[in-house]
Amino acid sequence: TVMLEGTNISEGRGTGLPFQFVGAPYIKNSEAYAKRIQDYIRSDAVYLRPAEFQPxxxxxxxxxxxxxxxxxxxxxxxHTYALGLAIxxxxxxxxxxxxxxxxxGYEYNHKDLPIDLILGELDSHKKLEAGLDLKDPFWSKGEEEYARQLSETMIYRRQPITGLW
Structure with missing residues (x-):
């Protein structure tokens, strides 16, 4: 849910379940929102329960x-990265x-949008705004190399999840 720091979507801070609740007042239909996210990720590894919360x-x-x-x-x-994009x-x-x-005005950078810094690619937000398919290779470039580098430093062995879908 770190991606949400670059948006006006609440990541549930100020609730009893931060980083488990996500949403905003302008999302008027929680059921439709849950379905839309699920349609994007198409995964039974996560269950999205429609919810209302007040931070x-x-x-x-x-x-x-x-x-x-x-x-x-x-x-x-x-795949948390794919879930964040779908949210x-x-x-x-x-x-x-x-x-x-x-x-x-995020961390050390006061020039670029925080979402672009979080995603590691300037103008990433424009690709989301333009409707670039979330399955497009743009979203997973560099992932294999990152997984390789990560595997060399992990204390507890775990196979990183790669490939958005």
Whole structure:
């Protein structure tokens, strides 16, 4: 859910289940949102329960957010990067006018959009806005090399999940 830091989607901070609840007040239909995300990821490794929550701090503090409660069913099969992209794209689909990118001023960089820094590619947000298919190789480039490098430093051996779908 780190990707959500670059958007106006709540990542559930200020609730009893941060990083499990995601949503926003402008997502009016939690069921449709859950279905849209699931249509993008097409995975039974995660269950998305439609939910409403009210953060007490951070994004949307004091407002009712409509979204999902993320239940990871099979951790070894969930591709969190793909899930993050799907959560963002689905929110854009639900209300493109209300959805917003967080303005520059993230970590050490005060020039570029935070989402581009988080995704590691400047102008990534433009690809999401343009509707680039979430299965496009753009979203998984560099993944195999990262998995290889990661495997050399992991303390606990685990096969990294690669390939968005």
């Amino acid at each position: 007490t701090s951070q994004k949307w503090a004091g407002e009712v957010c409509h979204g999902v409660h993320i239940h990871v069913v099979e951790p070894k099969r969930i 963002i794209r689905a929110a854009m689909d639900m209300d493109a006018k209300a959805f917003q990118w967080k303005a520059p």
